[in-house]
Amino acid sequence: MGSWTSAGRRLGGLVAVVALMLGVLATGAQAASDATANVGRLTIAFERTTASKCPVSFDVHGYFQGLPAGEQTIQYRLVGAGEWRTLVVPAKRLIVHRALLETVTWESAPDSRDYSVQIEINQPDGLRSNVLYYFKCNTPPSGETFGEAAEPVTRTAAGGPMAELAADAQLESVRARSGAQVALVNRYDVKADLPTGPIGFEQLWNVHPAGLAIDVQTMTGGQLKALLATPNPAGWVLTPSAGLRYTLGGGKVMSMTLDGVPVSATQQIKVAGAWSLIAGFDGWPRWEGTTTYTGGPDDTGALASYLAAHSPVAAPAGDRVTVR
DSSP states (O other), rough: OOHHHEEEEEEEHHHHHHHHHHHHHHHHHHHHHEEEEEOOOEEEEEEEEESSSSSSEEEEEEEEEOOOSEEEEEEOOOOOOOOEEEEEEEEEEEEOOEEEEEEEEEOTTTOTTTTTEEEEOOOOOOOOOOOOEESSSOOOTOOOOOESSOOBBOOOOOOHHHHHHHHHHHHHHHHHHHHOOEEEEEEOOOOOOBOSSEEEEEEEHHSSSSSEEEEEEEEEEEHHHHTSSSSSOOOOOOEETTOOOEEEEEEEEEEEEEEEEEOOOOOOOEOOOOOOOOOOOOOOOOOOEEEEEEEOOOOHHHHHHHHHHOOOOOOOOSSSSSEE
């Protein structure tokens, strides 16, 4: 009886060890499966494929970060859509893998929800991308907000914090697809301040009621300096995004840096701006250089997308332009 008990214990112990090993293997396989499926971060960008404001078609490009090595299969869909799509990511790729995910076409329709895009990934943490907005076809219902301002964001005669925030938003809206390095904002196109607190469509509309498309022009440093030095009838200046700083004096640009480095007369710079500014409206000259990109969204949607991604948003310092 004792020998059977000892054998049973040995057999039971062996079964337990095997079960433990199988459990470890299963857990390891599951962990590996989860690691393979997971995307660390997904950022999306619009690229307009039609010239009209509405109806409008956008390509939605995805930028995937944090993927494990080797070929991967990812399931994704537009938030609110029913079926998952499958994306096969090749083993040989850049650190940030780019792929065209969707093409969306919107027309004006009563009570339409076609004014925003977000992508979700079919993985355990339910990862979602940033949200992109476009309001030229449809507007959101009353009460919907897009982020918040941590403090008042105000304008000055030279543009000030509100124009700087608008420039940052416009650069972010086109940088991924165009390679733009800086954006310039016309004080004429910034119509209102942003109050402290949640920002709804009314506040966005007050700032940018025209909904101007964002384009990109490639110009030399010398051409950019000449543009910035142009006298404006109202005495205003063009406000740059965060990477560009310049000093005006004596009717010329005395100094200018891009990302902290002095700008030379011959270097090529990709500059984003509202199409009307690039075309030479409101007392500014038509931009010199070469048209590089015309696929950006509207400035109203760009500001909403920026607020959604970075809230609560503090007011920029309003010190990117110095006038002597």
